[in-house]
Amino acid sequence: MTRGLLTTAVGSYPKPEYVLRARARVARGEVSPKEMEELEKRATAHWIRIQEELGMDILVDGEMYRGDMVAYFAENWEGFTTSGLVRSYGNRYYRKPVAVGPVGRSRPTTLEWWRYAQSLTPRPVKGMLTGPYTIVDWSFNEYYPTREAFLMEVARAVHDEAVDLAKAGAEYIQIDEPAISTRPEEMEMAARALAVVTRGLEAFTITHVCYGDFAAVFPQLAALPVDMLDLETANSNYNLLDLIRQHSFGKCLSMGVVDVHHHETESVEQVKEGIRKGLEVLSPERLYIDPDCGLKTRTEEESVAKLRVMVAAVREVKEELGIE
Amino acid sequence: MITTVVGSYPKLSPDAGAPSLRAAISRHDAGRITVEELRRVEDDVTREVIQEQIDAGIDLITDGQIRRDDGQTYFARGIKGFTINGLIRYFDTNTYYRHPIPERRLEWQGAIGVGDLEFAVAHSARPVKGVITGPYTLARLSQMGCYRDLRSLVMDLVPILNREALALQQAGAEVVQFDEPAILQHKDDFDLFAEAVEGVTRGVTARTAVYTYFRDVSGIHSRLFQLPVDIIGLDFVAGPANYDLVRDFPPDKMLGFGIVDARNTCLETVEEIASAIGRVSRVVSPDRLHVNPSCGLDFLPRKSARAKLARLVDGVRRAQEVRS
Numbered sequence: 180m181t182r183g184l185l186t187t188a189v190g191s192y193p194k195p196e197y198v199l200r201a202r203a204r205v206a207r208g209e210v211s212p213k214e215m216e217e218l219e220k221r222a223t224a225h226w227i228r229i230q231e232e233l234g235m236d237i238l239v240d241g242e243m244y245r246g247d248m249v250a251y252f253a254e255n256w257e258g259f260t261t262s263g264l265v266r267s268y269g270n271r272y273y274r275k276p277v278a279v280g281p282v283g284r285s286r287p288t289t290l291e292w293w294r295y296a297q298s299l300t301p302r303p304v305k306g307m308l309t310g311p312y313t314i315v316d317w318s319f320n321e322y323y324p325t326r327e328a329f330l331m332e333v334a335r336a337v338h339d340e341a342v343d344l345a346k347a348g349a350e351y352i353q354i355d356e357p358a359i360s361t362r363p364e365e366m367e368m369a370a371r372a373l374a375v376v377t378r379g380l381e382a383f384t385i386t387h388v389c390y391g392d393f394a395a396v397f398p399q400l401a402a403l404p405v406d407m408l409d410l411e412t413a414n415s416n417y418n419l420l421d422l423i424r425q426h427s428f429g430k431c432l433s434m435g436v437v438d439v440h441h442h443e444t445e446s447v448e449q450v451k452e453g454i455r456k457g458l459e460v461l462s463p464e465r466l467y468i469d470p471d472c473g474l475k476t477r478t479e480e481e482s483v484a485k486l487r488v489m490v491a492a493v494r495e496v497k498e499e500l501g502i503e
Numbered sequence: 504m505i506t507t508v509v510g511s512y513p514k515l516s517p518d519a520g521a522p523s524l525r526a527a528i529s530r531h532d533a534g535r536i537t538v539e540e541l542r543r544v545e546d547d548v549t550r551e552v553i554q555e556q557i558d559a560g561i562d563l564i565t566d567g568q569i570r571r572d573d574g575q576t577y578f579a580r581g582i583k584g585f586t587i588n589g590l591i592r593y594f595d596t597n598t599y600y601r602h603p604i605p606e607r608r609l610e611w612q613g614a615i616g617v618g619d620l621e622f623a624v625a626h627s628a629r630p631v632k633g634v635i636t637g638p639y640t641l642a643r644l645s646q647m648g649c650y651r652d653l654r655s656l657v658m659d660l661v662p663i664l665n666r667e668a669l670a671l672q673q674a675g676a677e678v679v680q681f682d683e684p685a686i687l688q689h690k691d692d693f694d695l696f697a698e699a700v701e702g703v704t705r706g707v708t709a710r711t712a713v714y715t716y717f718r719d720v721s722g723i724h725s726r727l728f729q730l731p732v733d734i735i736g737l738d739f740v741a742g743p744a745n746y747d748l749v750r751d752f753p754p755d756k757m758l759g760f761g762i763v764d765a766r767n768t769c770l771e772t773v774e775e776i777a778s779a780i781g782r783v784s785r786v787v788s789p790d791r792l793h794v795n796p797s798c799g800l801d802f803l804p805r806k807s808a809r810a811k812l813a814r815l816v817d818g819v820r821r822a823q824e825v826r827s
Binding site for chain 2: 262264268269270272317320361362440
């Protein structure tokens with residue numbers, strides 16, 4: 180029997196109310212970092228249990244202890260500070276990391292969280308990192324003379340983090356690069372930085388990319404130095420699969436089958452339809468199934484409902500096609 | 504040499520006691536203050552940012568576009584036929600705007616920015632620039648909706664935005680500026696773009712400007728320089744190649760010289776600014792320069808925007824001392 184169609188998630192899950200409230204109070208000094216960590220651990224255990232109960236194959240820790248995917252690393256590394264508030268859109272503001280000196284880790288950043296999450300389950304938990312291009316692109320730079328110098332230094336730090344995770348036993352390491360296709364003219368440099376991260380790494384490597392003109396840069400995306408590409412296929416009505424059909428594609432694909440930007444839950448039938456479309460272009464061994472992107476902007480109920488539909492659809496497709 | 508800004512200014516002040524637009528919008532959204540109360544806060548913040556520009560020594564100011572969520576929806580909401588859809592990324596920035604869709608054939612239904620411009624003129628001791636998102640860029644940053652091709656959408660926007668330009672001129676705009684960054688992403692469309700610029704500036708007797716940013720103008724520079732406008736704005740930070748291209752700059756036009764980086768907090772030195780002015784002055788005489796940041800300042804925290812403008816003015820003064 181063929182094997183495949185492993186289920187996973189992109190990274191983040193919604194934080195429970197008690198974590199959100201406590202985060203605000205930590206900022207005001209009303210909750211100690213230790214108490215905060217206990218709450219984040221509780222929430223992590225909660226999400227590990229949900230994923231196990233749903234029957235997912237490769238789990239994530241849900242990033243209960245991270246705010247923004249770039250700011251989290253910047254806050255824990257040397258060489259970064261945070262800016263005053265900048266606007267994202269409408270009335271939404273955030274503090275952007277600012278490189279003010281040589282950036283890098285003084286100690287492992289995500290390792291203890293990965294160990295904790297993995298200690299809770301026999302199923303593999305992914306190591307989750309943010310890629311160097313995205314860290315650089317979403318930060319201000321007041322230190323490095325060029326973007327490239329900044330990028331390569333960040334790449335070395337992310338590499339060290341990845342090595343620590345692999346040594347600790349992480350079988351899967353995902354390096355998220357949502358920004359990587361922002362500027363086609365910088366793709367080559369971004370790919371070189373990602374190669375620094377994954378060089379010699381003994382783990383199955385994944386990169387999640389989530390916007391941009393993929394048609395223009397697909398050959399470069401297909402050549403990124405990772406084992407698997409993770410794409411948001413559901414929210415573009417699976418049109419991205421045409422790119423795989425049209426280009427030579429030697430990687431595995433992690434395929435988004437539920438749209439994370441909509442409240443409504445897809446039907447099992449809709450998701451099965453999507454998976455079948457994926458199977459038209461790739462064999463089940465090379466096809467992984469997940470939501471389009473992190474679920475942190477959905478509610479817990481919406482997230483669980485979407486994951487449940489995803490797992491049910493995979494199970495039915497597997498039965499119908501005799502996939503183990 | 505005239506110092507100016509491209510348009511937007513950060514909405515949030517870090518100063519204790521400054522009016523907070525962010526809080527006011529949240530309170531308004533929650534139904535706790537009336538729209539009139541929200542407008543009063545917008546007025547207060549607009550006065551504050553006008554004063555900050557004047558205090559920095561800027562000669563030709565804008566209202567800071569405090570009342571614009573973004574450059575697209577501000578106009579689209581005022582044009583009959585547009586509806587507003589979900590968030591979409593604004594060029595290669597990590598900011599978003601809401602996607603306008605022309606659901607019906609677009610029609611003029613009244614002036615859009617006149618009230619805001621009149622307010623700025625009434626509260627500024629310095630001349631005020633009126634800034635319109637140009638027809639080509641507004642069309643490119645919208646969905647096609649009911650339009651069959653880009654050309655018909657652009658050409659329907661032309662008379663509408665031309666009426667807006669005439670209205671801003673009537674309201675006291677010293678310069679009517681059209682922001683057209685999108686043409687740099689689609690240089691093949693230059694003929695359509697040129698036709699749109701000609702149409703949208705028709706009958707405008709105030710000085711007119713076309714501003715581009717985020718890239719250089721290679722490939723279209725000689726045709727761009729021949730457009731029937733008084734001022735051409737170029738971004739020399741994202742597009743250093745512009746230094747070579749302005750060798751062909753015509754003697755009868757003013758150059759919008761975008762030199763401090765409005766997308767990074769790293770503060771240029773006075774010497775860097777002065778030497779950039781010295782460099783461009785070899786081909787465009789200083790009395791034909793409008794010196795400004797590389798693009799709108801809304802990508803920066805307020806403190807950084809203030810510092811950048813003060814530095815810009817210092818750099819211009821230094822350049823003038825060197826020459827005299």
